[in-house]
Amino acid sequence: MKVFRIGRTAAVLSVAALALAACGSDNATNAAADTESSDSALTGTLSGAGASSQASAMDAWIAGFAKANPNASIQYSPDGSGAGREALLAGGVQFAGSDAYLKDEEVEASLGTCGPDGALHVPAYISPIAIAFNLDGVDELNLDADTIAGIFRGEISTWNDPAIASQNEGTELPATAITVVHRSDESGTTENFTEYLAAAAPDVWTTEASGEWPAELDGQENAQGTSGVVSAASSTDGAITYADASAVGSMGTVAVKVGDEYVAYTADAAAKAVEASTPVKGEGRPELDMAMELARDTTESGAYPVVLVSYHLYCTTYDSQETVDLIKAFGSYVVSEEGQAAASEAAGNAPMSAALQEQAAKAIESIKAAS
Structure with missing residues (x-):
């Protein structure tokens, strides 16, 4: 059995070197x-x-x-x-x-x-995982699980696609191409997000949930870490990504359809899903x-299952x-x-x-x- 020994001076990591960093960065x-x-x-x-x-x-x-x-x-x-x-x-x-x-x-x-x-x-x-996008003049969109899955599989490729427009009447949607940005590293956020897609949209998201983005979805943009995908999506017109909600800044976000309602991400809505x-x-x-096993396909009112x-x-x-x-x-x-x-x-x-x-x-x- 390996067990850890720690002295009165700083322990030394045997993994990647620790670099000290400011709040919110992807450094140590x-x-x-x-x-x-x-x-x-x-x-x-x-x-x-x-x-x-x-x-x-x-x-x-x-x-x-x-x-x-x-x-x-x-x-x-x-x-x-x-x-x-x-x-x-x-x-x-x-x-x-x-x-x-x-x-x-x-x-x-x-x-x-x-x-x-x-x-x-x-x-x-x-924390909720925000589905965040960069689309000029649009701050929030309503989307159901099938549409979200279709976007991230590349099957829905423009923002004015009827699947998006039909759930957002009154919102002017451009014909801008959708650029999917996903994590390049093995990520628990990816695993949680794909668990949601696999459970809530099984007919569209046919790939098994994993911490690694599906290899067959090549040609998409990718970046390292939470800050990496947020930075890439924030600087790309028409981009969409998934990330911890605390990190998405001023990007637009998706209210997810749960049952008969669209639920925006909030801390309380995430906590309700965890219950x-x-x-x-x-x-x-x-x-x-x-x-914990999370109920990704819940229909409970007010719960945000992308958590x-x-x-x-x-x-x-x-x-x-x-x-x-x-x-x-x-x-x-x-x-x-x-x-x-x-x-x-x-x-x-x-x-x-x-x-x-x-x-x-x-x-x-x-x-x-x-x-």
Whole structure:
């Protein structure tokens, strides 16, 4: 079993080099020690990597944690969910951020890295995925799942296509060509988005949901990370993409048809969709694991089903009590009312419910040091 050792000086990542960055970027972030007095005895550094969707929230968590624990720090490199999971399973980081839960084969791999109970999913960040577009003079469009799937498959190729126009009477739509921009890296956001398409528009989106964009849809534009696709779409007339809602800026967005109504993305609408989730079952998952299956094809009024639950992945067992103390302190702050409020203020995501926070805190408390 590989377990992690962390000393009183900064841990060194064995994955891509960490570069310190400003809030909201797709580069690494680091908590500088706060000079305010604190009674915290925590020391050392935790290193993490993963979902870029969490970048703004992570900056807020790192700052809040540093203020309360000036002798401890957190490093996080937002390289994408796939990279984060790979880094955790390789023993390169102490925790990972991921917009998708571990597949069965990854769960099995975690048993060798994280102890006999493997890795633990703890939801940290709930947010709608915005379907965002760059179309002069148009700020919002109504679209059903079949139309969204047809656009991203390239089967609907101009903005004045009848499938779009029929759902947006009174909106002047140009004949501008649609440019699809998707993630080039393995991405939990891609996996969540394609899960929605596969569940809500199965007759159109016939490709299996995956964190990697379908290879057969060649000829489309692509970019690395959340900021990459947003930048590419923002600078391309007629472009459309999918990204964490906190990152899309001034681009137009899609209200998604759910049942008989069109639902715009909001934090509350995303949280409502999460309420309908069910636990992921499977051999090798810890008893208190919180991986969720989301109801992508829900027809519940007011729910926005294009949503991601971004997890923090921790080992259930670390090799030192010092590491466990740091993990528990940081993880508990993230899921606390204070931590969730800090993330929501920074990123506009949906804070977890009190019941979910309580469940998450219990899961974090179960993390232990190897005997």
